[in-house]
Amino acid sequence: MASITVRNLDETVKQALRLRAARHDRSMEEEARLLLADGVGEPDQRPMAAGGSNLPKPVGGADPDHAYPARGKRILLIIGGGIAAYKCLDLIRRLRERGVSVRPVLTRAGGEFVTPLSLGALAADRVFTDLFDREDEHDVGHIRLSREADLIVVAPATADFLAKMAGGHADDLASTVVLASDKPILVAPAMNPKMWQHPATVRNYATLESDGVHFIGPEAGEMAESDEAGTGRMAEPMAIVERIGVLLDTGPKPLAGRIAIVTSGPTHEPIDPVRYIANRSSGKQGHAIAAALARAGAQVKLISGPVNIADPAGVEVIHVETARQMHEAALGALPADIAVMVAAVADWRTDGAADEKIKKTASERTPRLALVENPDILAAVGHHERRPCLVVGFAAETEKIDKHGRGKLERKNADWIVANDVSPETGVMGGDANTIRLIRRDGIEAWPTLSKQAVAERLTERVVDYFAENTAHA
Ligand code: CTP
Secondary structure: OOOOOHHHOOHHHHHHHHHHHHHHOOOHHHHHHHHHHHHOOOHHHOOOOOOOOOOOOOHHHOOOOOOOOOOOOEEEEEEOOOHHHHHHHHHHHHHHHOOOEEEEEEOOOHHHOOOHHHHHHHHOOOOEOOOOOHHHHHHOOHHHHHHOOOEEEEEEEOHHHHHHHHHOOOOOHHHHHHHOOOOOEEEEEOOOHHHHHOHHHHHHHHHHHHOOOEEOOOEEEEOOOOOOEEEEEOOOHHHHHHHHHHHOOOOOOOOOOOEEEEEEOEOOEEOOOOOEEOOOOOOHHHHHHHHHHHHOOOEEEEEEOOOOOOOOOOOEEEEOOOHHHHHHHHHHOOOOOEEEEOOEOOOEEEOOOOOOOOOOOOOOOOOOOOEEEOOOHHHHHHOOOOOOOEEEEEEEEOOOHHHHHHHHHHHOOOOEEEEEEOOHHHOOOOOOEEEEEEEEOOEEEEEEEEEHHHHHHHHHHHHHHHHHHOHHHO
């Protein structure tokens, strides 16, 4: 085989290759050669994976999300021309790690930003471009290309590509594949904010939405172009991965017809316009529970304090800042069948936040903060006349976990308390794992240390069992 020049690969691919090679104890060249031989060598002779032999193995043995609902599914990924095209390399990698096969179709403009070699190496599949010749057409065909996929994803989708889709054009491979498809389509637009706001794009978006095309993003933020900001950034790869999971989820829905309220994250209690009281909660556990309940079919209303993680897909999210706003949103979300209060609500707020920034002055002494207690949201829901049948609270403790947990269960009228040790040495606050004791009125279940996602899944299983056993509550 001809030699491979790794230094000509772009930086993202090089980094992915470096990690993979290190994991397998091979040189980068050797790793690239095996990847190409495995994937790019003969894929056009075989159909896209349908749960059979060419299903991707998790990259490098990594299996970050064994419950990913799109595992074993096939994505046709159309990469349009835009600076965000580099993000689709990460998207491919993350999908393949989750056992999804990805077949890339690169538009001519997309080819200005990423190369077929990078895409092919990461996807371990043939990359289709407009150079798709008659022989290929005979062998694969654009109809088969679109029909063999479970979902078509366009990421990034330019304003021009949206216009083509809305107008039903078929003047290149990518637009032809979309027009020939009878499969769901997910579009991740990325463009300059002015283009996104242009009446023509607004019209095209509305047309595509009414045609049943699914959209994710674009997000607000800084643009690649200097001094440009606004809505137009492509959604992050992990948000797209999650959305794909929701769209392709055919798993059982034992909580279908149930409404769940979940609170998550910290609250911020203002001291003045620039300072606030907060805590170390990341929102990871609450968001994971909201996503798991939604995967089980519940209609989830997630009330989230300020967090740095993405909204889970398939969930209605109400963003709040303060405990009082969270309290109002939670009571406003009733009636519900299930309430899971995971938020680390600040127990106190200042007794009246200052309207202007509090200044240091030489003459005045250090200001004293007067605090007042915030409403207890779990207790309010637990004692509410429209109390959900199943009310679950969390207990963040640093000592006497069972005793304090039981006390909270009684005081707040919860059915279960998910108690965890949040002492600094456990790394729970902000970390990825949790060691739970599930306190119920009739006993305590001790769980091993689990990832926050696994905790969410196990708790959801318990919720499903609860409704299966208590048909009187149905
Ligand atoms: N909680 C709430 N509203 C509050 C305080 C807590 O809804 N104002 C909820 C939390 O979401 C969690 C449970 O009550 O489900 C227990 O929270 P935790 O912080 O462990 O207990 P606190 O009641 O705040 O008691 P303490 O801080 O004294 O342990």
